[in-house]
Amino acid sequence: MTGSKITAIGSYVPAQRLTNTDLEHMVETNDEWIVQRTGIRERRISRQDEFTSDLCVAAVEDLIVRYGKSVQDVDMVIVATSTPDFTFPTVAAIIQHRLGIPMTSGTMDLSAACSGFVYGLHTANSFVASGLHRKVLVIGADTISKITDYTDRSTCILFGDGASAVLVEKSEESSGFLGFHLGSDGSGAQHVYRTALSRSINDIELIDSQMLVQNGREVFRWAIRTVPQGVEQLLMKAETELDQVDWFIPHSANLRIIEPISERMNYSMEKVLYSLVNFGNTSAATIPLALDMGIREGKVQNGQKVLMYGFGAGLTHAGLLVQLDLDQQISDPTPL
Incomplete structure:
Protein backbone atom coordinates (compact mmCIF):
# COMPACT_ATOMS: atom_id res chain seq x y z
CA MET A 1 0.00 0.00 0.00
CA GLU A 172 5.52 9.14 -1.53
CA GLU A 173 5.03 10.46 1.97
CA SER A 174 1.79 10.04 3.92
CA SER A 175 -1.78 9.66 2.71
CA GLY A 176 -4.15 12.59 2.66
CA PHE A 177 -7.08 10.23 3.19
CA LEU A 178 -7.59 9.68 6.91
CA GLY A 179 -10.92 7.88 7.22
CA PHE A 180 -14.23 7.01 5.57
CA HIS A 181 -17.74 5.79 6.25
CA LEU A 182 -20.23 4.53 3.66
CA GLY A 183 -23.83 3.42 3.92
CA SER A 184 -27.18 3.09 2.23
CA ASP A 185 -30.83 2.49 3.06
CA GLY A 186 -32.63 1.12 0.03
CA SER A 187 -35.88 0.93 1.99
CA GLY A 188 -36.20 4.66 1.30
CA ALA A 189 -35.34 4.49 -2.39
CA GLN A 190 -38.82 5.68 -3.38
CA HIS A 191 -38.25 9.08 -1.74
CA VAL A 192 -36.01 10.41 -4.54
CA TYR A 193 -36.24 9.00 -8.04
CA ARG A 194 -36.62 9.44 -11.77
CA THR A 195 -38.40 6.60 -13.54
CA ALA A 196 -36.77 4.58 -16.31
CA LEU A 197 -37.39 0.91 -17.18
CA SER A 198 -39.30 0.19 -13.98
CA ARG A 199 -42.27 1.99 -12.47
CA SER A 200 -42.09 0.67 -8.90
CA ILE A 201 -39.68 0.57 -5.97
CA ASN A 202 -40.14 -1.55 -2.85
CA ASP A 203 -43.55 -2.64 -4.26
CA ILE A 204 -44.62 1.02 -4.34
CA GLU A 205 -46.06 2.35 -7.60
CA LEU A 206 -44.28 5.52 -8.68
CA ILE A 207 -45.35 8.59 -10.57
CA ASP A 208 -44.23 7.90 -14.14
CA SER A 209 -41.99 10.90 -14.77
CA GLN A 210 -38.79 11.67 -16.61
CA MET A 211 -38.40 14.55 -14.18
CA LEU A 212 -36.90 14.29 -10.70
CA VAL A 213 -39.42 13.39 -8.00
CA GLN A 214 -38.57 13.99 -4.35
CA ASN A 215 -40.27 13.58 -0.99
CA GLY A 216 -38.38 16.35 0.74
CA ARG A 217 -39.88 15.78 4.16
CA GLU A 218 -38.75 12.14 4.31
CA VAL A 219 -35.27 12.96 2.99
CA PHE A 220 -34.96 15.65 5.65
CA ARG A 221 -35.88 13.27 8.45
CA TRP A 222 -33.50 10.60 7.19
CA ALA A 223 -30.57 12.98 6.63
CA ILE A 224 -30.62 14.74 10.01
CA ARG A 225 -30.65 11.34 11.71
CA THR A 226 -28.18 9.50 9.47
CA VAL A 227 -25.43 12.04 8.82
CA PRO A 228 -24.49 12.77 12.46
CA GLN A 229 -24.40 9.02 13.15
CA GLY A 230 -22.22 8.48 10.08
CA VAL A 231 -19.85 11.26 11.08
CA GLU A 232 -19.49 9.69 14.52
CA GLN A 233 -18.61 6.33 12.96
CA LEU A 234 -16.14 7.94 10.55
CA LEU A 235 -14.30 9.82 13.29
CA MET A 236 -14.14 6.69 15.42
CA LYS A 237 -12.50 4.77 12.55
CA ALA A 238 -10.09 7.65 11.90
CA GLU A 239 -9.29 7.97 15.63
CA THR A 240 -10.01 11.69 15.33
CA GLU A 241 -12.04 14.03 17.53
CA LEU A 242 -14.56 16.39 15.99
CA ASP A 243 -12.73 19.42 17.38
CA GLN A 244 -9.72 18.38 15.26
CA VAL A 245 -11.77 18.85 12.08
CA ASP A 246 -11.12 22.27 10.55
CA TRP A 247 -13.98 22.29 8.04
CA PHE A 248 -17.18 20.29 7.57
CA ILE A 249 -18.58 20.10 4.03
CA PRO A 250 -21.96 18.36 3.89
CA HIS A 251 -23.94 17.97 0.69
CA SER A 252 -25.54 21.35 -0.07
CA ALA A 253 -29.09 20.08 -0.36
CA ASN A 254 -30.77 22.74 1.71
CA LEU A 255 -29.47 25.04 4.43
CA ARG A 256 -32.37 23.98 6.65
CA ILE A 257 -31.00 20.41 6.55
CA ILE A 258 -27.39 21.45 7.15
CA GLU A 259 -28.24 23.54 10.21
CA PRO A 260 -29.88 20.78 12.29
CA ILE A 261 -27.19 18.30 11.22
CA SER A 262 -24.49 20.65 12.51
CA GLU A 263 -26.50 21.34 15.67
CA ARG A 264 -26.85 17.62 16.42
CA MET A 265 -23.11 17.23 15.90
CA ASN A 266 -22.45 20.25 18.14
CA TYR A 267 -20.31 21.69 15.34
CA SER A 268 -20.20 25.45 14.68
CA MET A 269 -21.86 26.65 11.47
CA GLU A 270 -18.95 29.08 11.13
CA LYS A 271 -16.80 26.08 10.17
CA VAL A 272 -19.33 24.59 7.74
CA LEU A 273 -18.83 25.17 4.00
CA TYR A 274 -21.68 25.00 1.51
CA SER A 275 -22.27 26.06 -2.08
CA LEU A 276 -26.05 26.36 -2.19
CA VAL A 277 -26.56 30.10 -1.70
CA ASN A 278 -25.52 31.08 -5.24
CA PHE A 279 -25.55 27.68 -6.97
CA GLY A 280 -28.43 25.72 -5.41
CA ASN A 281 -28.36 21.95 -5.06
CA THR A 282 -25.98 20.78 -7.81
CA SER A 283 -26.16 17.13 -6.66
CA ALA A 284 -22.74 15.45 -7.09
CA ALA A 285 -21.06 18.85 -7.56
CA THR A 286 -22.13 20.54 -4.30
CA ILE A 287 -19.32 19.24 -2.08
CA PRO A 288 -16.36 19.89 -4.42
CA LEU A 289 -17.85 23.29 -5.32
CA ALA A 290 -17.98 24.20 -1.63
CA LEU A 291 -14.41 22.96 -1.15
CA ASP A 292 -13.18 25.00 -4.11
CA MET A 293 -15.04 28.09 -2.90
CA GLY A 294 -13.28 27.73 0.45
CA ILE A 295 -9.92 27.46 -1.31
CA ARG A 296 -10.64 30.45 -3.58
CA GLU A 297 -11.64 32.56 -0.58
CA GLY A 298 -8.47 31.63 1.32
CA LYS A 299 -10.36 29.85 4.09
CA VAL A 300 -9.23 26.29 3.39
CA GLN A 301 -5.49 25.80 3.73
CA ASN A 302 -3.04 22.94 3.23
CA GLY A 303 -2.58 20.85 6.33
CA GLN A 304 -6.16 21.34 7.47
CA LYS A 305 -8.55 18.46 8.00
CA VAL A 306 -11.73 18.53 5.93
CA LEU A 307 -14.70 16.25 6.56
CA MET A 308 -16.91 15.76 3.49
CA TYR A 309 -20.28 14.02 3.81
CA GLY A 310 -22.67 13.32 0.95
CA PHE A 311 -26.23 12.05 1.20
CA GLY A 312 -29.10 11.59 -1.22
CA ALA A 313 -31.05 9.30 -3.53
CA GLY A 314 -30.66 5.63 -2.86
CA LEU A 315 -30.83 6.47 -0.05
CA THR A 316 -27.02 6.64 0.04
CA HIS A 317 -24.54 8.42 2.25
CA ALA A 318 -20.75 8.64 2.24
CA GLY A 319 -18.15 10.49 4.27
CA LEU A 320 -14.41 11.11 3.94
CA LEU A 321 -11.91 12.79 6.21
CA VAL A 322 -9.00 14.23 4.25
CA GLN A 323 -5.95 16.33 5.05
CA LEU A 324 -5.30 18.77 2.25
CA ASP A 325 -1.94 18.87 0.48
CA LEU A 326 -2.71 20.68 -2.77
CA ASP A 327 0.04 21.70 -5.18
CA GLN A 328 0.72 25.43 -5.41
CA GLN A 329 -1.54 27.32 -7.81
CA ILE A 330 0.29 29.04 -10.65
CA SER A 331 -2.69 31.12 -11.74
CA ASP A 332 -5.46 32.86 -9.87
CA PRO A 333 -8.87 31.28 -10.42
CA THR A 334 -11.45 33.09 -12.51
CA PRO A 335 -14.62 34.06 -10.59
CA LEU A 336 -17.42 31.49 -10.57
Whole structure:
Protein backbone atom coordinates (compact mmCIF):
# COMPACT_ATOMS: atom_id res chain seq x y z
CA MET A 1 0.00 0.00 0.00
CA THR A 2 1.12 3.55 -0.74
CA GLY A 3 -0.21 7.02 -0.01
CA SER A 4 -2.51 9.21 -2.08
CA LYS A 5 -3.63 12.81 -1.90
CA ILE A 6 -5.69 15.46 -3.65
CA THR A 7 -3.28 17.68 -5.57
CA ALA A 8 -5.48 20.06 -7.60
CA ILE A 9 -9.05 21.24 -8.03
CA GLY A 10 -11.07 23.10 -10.67
CA SER A 11 -14.68 24.15 -11.09
CA TYR A 12 -17.17 25.45 -13.60
CA VAL A 13 -20.74 26.70 -13.45
CA PRO A 14 -22.89 27.83 -16.40
CA ALA A 15 -23.24 31.54 -17.08
CA GLN A 16 -27.04 31.72 -16.93
CA ARG A 17 -28.45 32.65 -13.53
CA LEU A 18 -31.91 31.69 -12.29
CA THR A 19 -32.71 33.94 -9.35
CA ASN A 20 -35.50 33.65 -6.83
CA THR A 21 -37.08 36.68 -8.47
CA ASP A 22 -37.05 34.83 -11.80
CA LEU A 23 -38.85 31.90 -10.16
CA GLU A 24 -41.57 34.26 -8.90
CA HIS A 25 -42.65 34.58 -12.54
CA MET A 26 -42.69 30.80 -13.07
CA VAL A 27 -44.41 29.33 -9.99
CA GLU A 28 -46.25 30.57 -6.94
CA THR A 29 -43.34 31.55 -4.74
CA ASN A 30 -41.24 34.53 -3.67
CA ASP A 31 -37.67 35.33 -2.69
CA GLU A 32 -38.38 35.59 1.04
CA TRP A 33 -40.18 32.21 1.10
CA ILE A 34 -37.34 30.46 -0.77
CA VAL A 35 -34.54 31.95 1.33
CA GLN A 36 -36.38 31.24 4.56
CA ARG A 37 -36.92 27.58 3.67
CA THR A 38 -33.72 26.76 1.76
CA GLY A 39 -31.09 29.50 2.08
CA ILE A 40 -30.81 29.57 -1.73
CA ARG A 41 -30.80 32.91 -3.58
CA GLU A 42 -29.93 31.83 -7.12
CA ARG A 43 -28.70 28.89 -9.15
CA ARG A 44 -26.87 28.38 -12.48
CA ILE A 45 -28.66 26.78 -15.41
CA SER A 46 -27.01 25.09 -18.38
CA ARG A 47 -27.91 26.14 -21.91
CA GLN A 48 -30.15 23.88 -23.94
CA ASP A 49 -27.10 22.68 -25.87
CA GLU A 50 -24.82 22.46 -22.81
CA PHE A 51 -24.55 19.07 -21.12
CA THR A 52 -22.78 17.40 -18.21
CA SER A 53 -19.76 16.51 -20.36
CA ASP A 54 -19.35 20.19 -21.29
CA LEU A 55 -19.34 21.20 -17.62
CA CYS A 56 -16.79 18.47 -16.85
CA VAL A 57 -14.39 19.59 -19.58
CA ALA A 58 -14.59 23.21 -18.41
CA ALA A 59 -13.95 22.20 -14.77
CA VAL A 60 -10.86 20.19 -15.76
CA GLU A 61 -9.59 23.04 -17.92
CA ASP A 62 -9.89 25.33 -14.88
CA LEU A 63 -7.84 22.84 -12.85
CA ILE A 64 -5.17 22.66 -15.56
CA VAL A 65 -4.80 26.45 -15.82
CA ARG A 66 -4.76 27.09 -12.06
CA TYR A 67 -2.33 24.33 -11.09
CA GLY A 68 -0.29 23.87 -14.27
CA LYS A 69 -1.31 20.24 -14.39
CA SER A 70 -1.32 17.85 -17.32
CA VAL A 71 -3.96 15.18 -17.79
CA GLN A 72 -1.87 13.30 -20.33
CA ASP A 73 -0.67 10.94 -17.62
CA VAL A 74 -4.08 10.35 -16.01
CA ASP A 75 -4.71 6.60 -15.94
CA MET A 76 -8.32 6.60 -14.70
CA VAL A 77 -11.26 8.98 -15.09
CA ILE A 78 -14.24 8.77 -12.72
CA VAL A 79 -17.29 10.96 -13.28
CA ALA A 80 -19.93 11.03 -10.54
CA THR A 81 -23.22 12.11 -12.09
CA SER A 82 -26.94 11.39 -12.18
CA THR A 83 -27.45 13.32 -15.41
CA PRO A 84 -25.15 11.83 -18.06
CA ASP A 85 -25.44 13.10 -21.62
CA PHE A 86 -26.51 9.58 -22.61
CA THR A 87 -27.46 6.35 -20.85
CA PHE A 88 -24.37 5.14 -22.66
CA PRO A 89 -21.66 5.99 -23.66
CA THR A 90 -20.40 7.32 -20.34
CA VAL A 91 -19.56 10.94 -19.68
CA ALA A 92 -16.07 9.77 -18.64
CA ALA A 93 -15.44 8.23 -22.05
CA ILE A 94 -16.67 11.36 -23.83
CA ILE A 95 -14.41 13.71 -21.89
CA GLN A 96 -11.42 11.34 -22.14
CA HIS A 97 -11.49 11.95 -25.89
CA ARG A 98 -12.22 15.68 -25.65
CA LEU A 99 -9.40 16.29 -23.15
CA GLY A 100 -6.90 14.18 -25.09
CA ILE A 101 -6.40 11.73 -22.23
CA PRO A 102 -4.62 8.60 -23.51
CA MET A 103 -6.76 5.70 -24.72
CA THR A 104 -4.89 3.47 -22.26
CA SER A 105 -6.74 5.18 -19.40
CA GLY A 106 -9.78 3.62 -17.77
CA THR A 107 -13.05 5.55 -17.74
CA MET A 108 -16.28 5.06 -15.83
CA ASP A 109 -19.32 6.91 -14.59
CA LEU A 110 -20.33 6.41 -10.97
CA SER A 111 -23.98 6.69 -9.98
CA ALA A 112 -24.55 7.49 -6.32
CA ALA A 113 -26.59 10.69 -6.72
CA CYS A 114 -25.65 13.44 -4.25
CA SER A 115 -23.16 11.11 -2.54
CA GLY A 116 -21.42 10.49 -5.85
CA PHE A 117 -18.40 12.74 -5.51
CA VAL A 118 -17.43 11.28 -2.12
CA TYR A 119 -17.87 7.76 -3.49
CA GLY A 120 -15.71 8.77 -6.45
CA LEU A 121 -12.96 10.11 -4.19
CA HIS A 122 -13.10 6.97 -2.07
CA THR A 123 -12.77 4.84 -5.20
CA ALA A 124 -9.85 6.93 -6.50
CA ASN A 125 -8.04 6.65 -3.19
CA SER A 126 -8.51 2.87 -3.27
CA PHE A 127 -7.11 2.66 -6.80
CA VAL A 128 -4.06 4.80 -6.03
CA ALA A 129 -3.34 3.51 -2.52
CA SER A 130 -3.42 -0.08 -3.81
CA GLY A 131 -0.80 0.75 -6.45
CA LEU A 132 -3.13 -0.09 -9.35
CA HIS A 133 -3.19 3.53 -10.57
CA ARG A 134 -1.01 6.60 -10.10
CA LYS A 135 -3.18 9.54 -11.16
CA VAL A 136 -6.99 9.57 -11.11
CA LEU A 137 -9.26 12.36 -12.29
CA VAL A 138 -12.46 12.57 -10.21
CA ILE A 139 -15.31 14.83 -11.30
CA GLY A 140 -18.62 15.57 -9.62
CA ALA A 141 -21.01 17.08 -12.17
CA ASP A 142 -24.71 17.38 -12.81
CA THR A 143 -27.15 19.28 -14.99
CA ILE A 144 -30.14 18.71 -12.74
CA SER A 145 -32.05 21.57 -14.38
CA LYS A 146 -32.59 19.29 -17.38
CA ILE A 147 -34.65 16.87 -15.26
CA THR A 148 -36.36 19.47 -13.04
CA ASP A 149 -40.09 20.09 -13.29
CA TYR A 150 -40.44 23.87 -13.32
CA THR A 151 -44.14 23.64 -12.50
CA ASP A 152 -43.35 21.96 -9.17
CA ARG A 153 -42.38 24.69 -6.72
CA SER A 154 -41.22 22.20 -4.10
CA THR A 155 -38.34 21.01 -6.30
CA CYS A 156 -37.65 23.70 -8.91
CA ILE A 157 -36.48 26.18 -6.26
CA LEU A 158 -33.71 23.82 -5.17
CA PHE A 159 -31.67 22.65 -8.12
CA GLY A 160 -28.91 24.05 -10.30
CA ASP A 161 -26.03 22.89 -12.49
CA GLY A 162 -22.29 22.74 -11.92
CA ALA A 163 -19.09 20.68 -11.99
CA SER A 164 -15.86 20.34 -10.03
CA ALA A 165 -12.83 18.17 -10.74
CA VAL A 166 -9.93 17.00 -8.57
CA LEU A 167 -6.77 15.02 -9.18
CA VAL A 168 -5.89 12.19 -6.80
CA GLU A 169 -2.22 11.28 -7.11
CA LYS A 170 0.30 8.97 -5.53
CA SER A 171 2.07 10.36 -2.49
CA GLU A 172 5.52 9.14 -1.53
CA GLU A 173 5.03 10.46 1.97
CA SER A 174 1.79 10.04 3.92
CA SER A 175 -1.78 9.66 2.71
CA GLY A 176 -4.15 12.59 2.66
CA PHE A 177 -7.08 10.23 3.19
CA LEU A 178 -7.59 9.68 6.91
CA GLY A 179 -10.92 7.88 7.22
CA PHE A 180 -14.23 7.01 5.57
CA HIS A 181 -17.74 5.79 6.25
CA LEU A 182 -20.23 4.53 3.66
CA GLY A 183 -23.83 3.42 3.92
CA SER A 184 -27.18 3.09 2.23
CA ASP A 185 -30.83 2.49 3.06
CA GLY A 186 -32.63 1.12 0.03
CA SER A 187 -35.88 0.93 1.99
CA GLY A 188 -36.20 4.66 1.30
CA ALA A 189 -35.34 4.49 -2.39
CA GLN A 190 -38.82 5.68 -3.38
CA HIS A 191 -38.25 9.08 -1.74
CA VAL A 192 -36.01 10.41 -4.54
CA TYR A 193 -36.24 9.00 -8.04
CA ARG A 194 -36.62 9.44 -11.77
CA THR A 195 -38.40 6.60 -13.54
CA ALA A 196 -36.77 4.58 -16.31
CA LEU A 197 -37.39 0.91 -17.18
CA SER A 198 -39.30 0.19 -13.98
CA ARG A 199 -42.27 1.99 -12.47
CA SER A 200 -42.09 0.67 -8.90
CA ILE A 201 -39.68 0.57 -5.97
CA ASN A 202 -40.14 -1.55 -2.85
CA ASP A 203 -43.55 -2.64 -4.26
CA ILE A 204 -44.62 1.02 -4.34
CA GLU A 205 -46.06 2.35 -7.60
CA LEU A 206 -44.28 5.52 -8.68
CA ILE A 207 -45.35 8.59 -10.57
CA ASP A 208 -44.23 7.90 -14.14
CA SER A 209 -41.99 10.90 -14.77
CA GLN A 210 -38.79 11.67 -16.61
CA MET A 211 -38.40 14.55 -14.18
CA LEU A 212 -36.90 14.29 -10.70
CA VAL A 213 -39.42 13.39 -8.00
CA GLN A 214 -38.57 13.99 -4.35
CA ASN A 215 -40.27 13.58 -0.99
CA GLY A 216 -38.38 16.35 0.74
CA ARG A 217 -39.88 15.78 4.16
CA GLU A 218 -38.75 12.14 4.31
CA VAL A 219 -35.27 12.96 2.99
CA PHE A 220 -34.96 15.65 5.65
CA ARG A 221 -35.88 13.27 8.45
CA TRP A 222 -33.50 10.60 7.19
CA ALA A 223 -30.57 12.98 6.63
CA ILE A 224 -30.62 14.74 10.01
CA ARG A 225 -30.65 11.34 11.71
CA THR A 226 -28.18 9.50 9.47
CA VAL A 227 -25.43 12.04 8.82
CA PRO A 228 -24.49 12.77 12.46
CA GLN A 229 -24.40 9.02 13.15
CA GLY A 230 -22.22 8.48 10.08
CA VAL A 231 -19.85 11.26 11.08
CA GLU A 232 -19.49 9.69 14.52
CA GLN A 233 -18.61 6.33 12.96
CA LEU A 234 -16.14 7.94 10.55
CA LEU A 235 -14.30 9.82 13.29
CA MET A 236 -14.14 6.69 15.42
CA LYS A 237 -12.50 4.77 12.55
CA ALA A 238 -10.09 7.65 11.90
CA GLU A 239 -9.29 7.97 15.63
CA THR A 240 -10.01 11.69 15.33
CA GLU A 241 -12.04 14.03 17.53
CA LEU A 242 -14.56 16.39 15.99
CA ASP A 243 -12.73 19.42 17.38
CA GLN A 244 -9.72 18.38 15.26
CA VAL A 245 -11.77 18.85 12.08
CA ASP A 246 -11.12 22.27 10.55
CA TRP A 247 -13.98 22.29 8.04
CA PHE A 248 -17.18 20.29 7.57
CA ILE A 249 -18.58 20.10 4.03
CA PRO A 250 -21.96 18.36 3.89
CA HIS A 251 -23.94 17.97 0.69
CA SER A 252 -25.54 21.35 -0.07
CA ALA A 253 -29.09 20.08 -0.36
CA ASN A 254 -30.77 22.74 1.71
CA LEU A 255 -29.47 25.04 4.43
CA ARG A 256 -32.37 23.98 6.65
CA ILE A 257 -31.00 20.41 6.55
CA ILE A 258 -27.39 21.45 7.15
CA GLU A 259 -28.24 23.54 10.21
CA PRO A 260 -29.88 20.78 12.29
CA ILE A 261 -27.19 18.30 11.22
CA SER A 262 -24.49 20.65 12.51
CA GLU A 263 -26.50 21.34 15.67
CA ARG A 264 -26.85 17.62 16.42
CA MET A 265 -23.11 17.23 15.90
CA ASN A 266 -22.45 20.25 18.14
CA TYR A 267 -20.31 21.69 15.34
CA SER A 268 -20.20 25.45 14.68
CA MET A 269 -21.86 26.65 11.47
CA GLU A 270 -18.95 29.08 11.13
CA LYS A 271 -16.80 26.08 10.17
CA VAL A 272 -19.33 24.59 7.74
CA LEU A 273 -18.83 25.17 4.00
CA TYR A 274 -21.68 25.00 1.51
CA SER A 275 -22.27 26.06 -2.08
CA LEU A 276 -26.05 26.36 -2.19
CA VAL A 277 -26.56 30.10 -1.70
CA ASN A 278 -25.52 31.08 -5.24
CA PHE A 279 -25.55 27.68 -6.97
CA GLY A 280 -28.43 25.72 -5.41
CA ASN A 281 -28.36 21.95 -5.06
CA THR A 282 -25.98 20.78 -7.81
CA SER A 283 -26.16 17.13 -6.66
CA ALA A 284 -22.74 15.45 -7.09
CA ALA A 285 -21.06 18.85 -7.56
CA THR A 286 -22.13 20.54 -4.30
CA ILE A 287 -19.32 19.24 -2.08
CA PRO A 288 -16.36 19.89 -4.42
CA LEU A 289 -17.85 23.29 -5.32
CA ALA A 290 -17.98 24.20 -1.63
CA LEU A 291 -14.41 22.96 -1.15
CA ASP A 292 -13.18 25.00 -4.11
CA MET A 293 -15.04 28.09 -2.90
CA GLY A 294 -13.28 27.73 0.45
CA ILE A 295 -9.92 27.46 -1.31
CA ARG A 296 -10.64 30.45 -3.58
CA GLU A 297 -11.64 32.56 -0.58
CA GLY A 298 -8.47 31.63 1.32
CA LYS A 299 -10.36 29.85 4.09
CA VAL A 300 -9.23 26.29 3.39
CA GLN A 301 -5.49 25.80 3.73
CA ASN A 302 -3.04 22.94 3.23
CA GLY A 303 -2.58 20.85 6.33
CA GLN A 304 -6.16 21.34 7.47
CA LYS A 305 -8.55 18.46 8.00
CA VAL A 306 -11.73 18.53 5.93
CA LEU A 307 -14.70 16.25 6.56
CA MET A 308 -16.91 15.76 3.49
CA TYR A 309 -20.28 14.02 3.81
CA GLY A 310 -22.67 13.32 0.95
CA PHE A 311 -26.23 12.05 1.20
CA GLY A 312 -29.10 11.59 -1.22
CA ALA A 313 -31.05 9.30 -3.53
CA GLY A 314 -30.66 5.63 -2.86
CA LEU A 315 -30.83 6.47 -0.05
CA THR A 316 -27.02 6.64 0.04
CA HIS A 317 -24.54 8.42 2.25
CA ALA A 318 -20.75 8.64 2.24
CA GLY A 319 -18.15 10.49 4.27
CA LEU A 320 -14.41 11.11 3.94
CA LEU A 321 -11.91 12.79 6.21
CA VAL A 322 -9.00 14.23 4.25
CA GLN A 323 -5.95 16.33 5.05
CA LEU A 324 -5.30 18.77 2.25
CA ASP A 325 -1.94 18.87 0.48
CA LEU A 326 -2.71 20.68 -2.77
CA ASP A 327 0.04 21.70 -5.18
CA GLN A 328 0.72 25.43 -5.41
CA GLN A 329 -1.54 27.32 -7.81
CA ILE A 330 0.29 29.04 -10.65
CA SER A 331 -2.69 31.12 -11.74
CA ASP A 332 -5.46 32.86 -9.87
CA PRO A 333 -8.87 31.28 -10.42
CA THR A 334 -11.45 33.09 -12.51
CA PRO A 335 -14.62 34.06 -10.59
CA LEU A 336 -17.42 31.49 -10.57
